Amino acid sequence: MDDQQCDDASRPDPRNKLNDLTGREWVYALRSVITTRYPTSGPEAYAHTLRRRHPSPKPPQLMAELIRFFTRRGGHVLDPFAGVGGTLLACSLEGRTGVGIELAQEYADCYYHVCQTLQLAPQPLIVGDARHLHAYAEVVARPFDLILTDPPYAAMQARTKTGEHKKRGRSAATPFTDSTADLGNLDYQTFLSELRNIVEQALVWLKPGGHLVLFTKDLQPAHDHHNMLHADIVQTLWSVPRLAFRGYRIWHDQSQNLYPFGYPFAFVANQVHQFILIFRYA
Numbered sequence: 001m002d003d004q005q006c007d008d009a010s011r012p013d014p015r016n017k018l019n020d021l022t023g024r025e026w027v028y029a030l031r032s033v034i035t036t037r038y039p040t041s042g043p044e045a046y047a048h049t050l051r052r053r054h055p056s057p058k059p060p061q062l063m064a065e066l067i068r069f070f071t072r073r074g075g076h077v078l079d080p081f082a083g084v085g086g087t088l089l090a091c092s093l094e095g096r097t098g099v100g101i102e103l104a105q106e107y108a109d110c111y112y113h114v115c116q117t118l119q120l121a122p123q124p125l126i127v128g129d130a131r132h133l134h135a136y137a138e139v140v141a142r143p144f145d146l147i148l149t150d151p152p153y154a155a156m157q158a159r160t161k162t163g164e165h166k167k168r169g170r171s172a173a174t175p176f177t178d179s180t181a182d183l184g185n186l187d188y189q190t191f192l193s194e195l196r197n198i199v200e201q202a203l204v205w206l207k208p209g210g211h212l213v214l215f216t217k218d219l220q221p222a223h224d225h226h227n228m229l230h231a232d233i234v235q236t237l238w239s240v241p242r243l244a245f246r247g248y249r250i251w252h253d254q255s256q257n258l259y260p261f262g263y264p265f266a267f268v269a270n271q272v273h274q275f276i277l278i279f280r281y282a
């Protein structure tokens with residue numbers, strides 16, 4: 001960081017009420033692409049071998065980076081689509097408190113098993129339905145500084161796989177659950193409107209000035225729609241009162257395999273990235 005930009009970039013600025021970062025750490029956290037290759041074994045894997053029973057677990061280190069930017073030590077974080085607890089594990093690692101909601105008992109059980117294995121104090125992960133957030137005492141108890149969540153990518157997981165995956169005998173769908181309450185089992189438009197309803201409910205417990213940080217991934221384009229889910233989510237949440245879209249970061253996961261989709265006839269992208277959409281609540 002240029003020293004003229006900040007008197008002492010190695011210390012937190014007393015005007016900074018958002019996080020505990022120094023000026024230098026703040027600048028580093030603004031890069032629009034986060035490139036990672038997290039280990040899948042050893043202590044830095046945070047029990048990945050257990051968490052991988054979920055089709056899409058988020059690395060706790062990645063969630064920790066976001067939590068460090070959008071909260072201060074002791075901050076309070078909500079994840080309405082908690083899975084096996086990437087967000088909640090990061091809360092424990094970073095000295096924040098968290099509350100998660102997850103539809104599937106098996107993922108919640110896995111989270112508690114992971115906490116035991118890592119000797120981390122668990123955060124409450126409630127087995128329930130994010131469409132009824134107001135029904136959970138842990139959610140309504142006090143306001144949150146951050147909603148950090150990773151909802152289903154519309155029905156991406158519930159689709160039977162085609163092309164290269166099929167050729168390799170991996171065509172089976174991998175839905176998160178078989179439940180009709182699972183947002184991953186809804187058609188595209190219903191998914192978007194249910195997601196909006198859940199976000200509007202969750203905002204009731206977000207502090208003014210707090211952030212909503214939401215992961216998503218695009219689907220492959222189809223003849224009738226571009227399927228840029230990240231753009232459709234921004235559009236859907238655009239008119240939510242007091243919620244402002246502040247931009248996105250891209251998570252480039254270098255551990256993703258590359259497949260010869262379309263070879264040698266047509267371009268079909270290997271999606272090795274996800275979008276991290278950032279909104280601020282006024």
Ligand SMILES: C[S@@+](CC[C@H](N)C(=O)[O-])C[C@H]1O[C@@H](n2cnc3c(N)ncnc32)[C@H](O)[C@@H]1O
Nearest residue numbers: 057058081083084086103129130150176182183
């Ligand atoms: C992309 S995954 C989240 C993974 C999580 N970030 C992790 O680290 O494990 C989305 C999760 O949302 C859950 N889910 C889907 N619909 C839900 C609903 N109505 N209420 C609560 N959870 C739901 C799914 O079971 C799935 O585990």
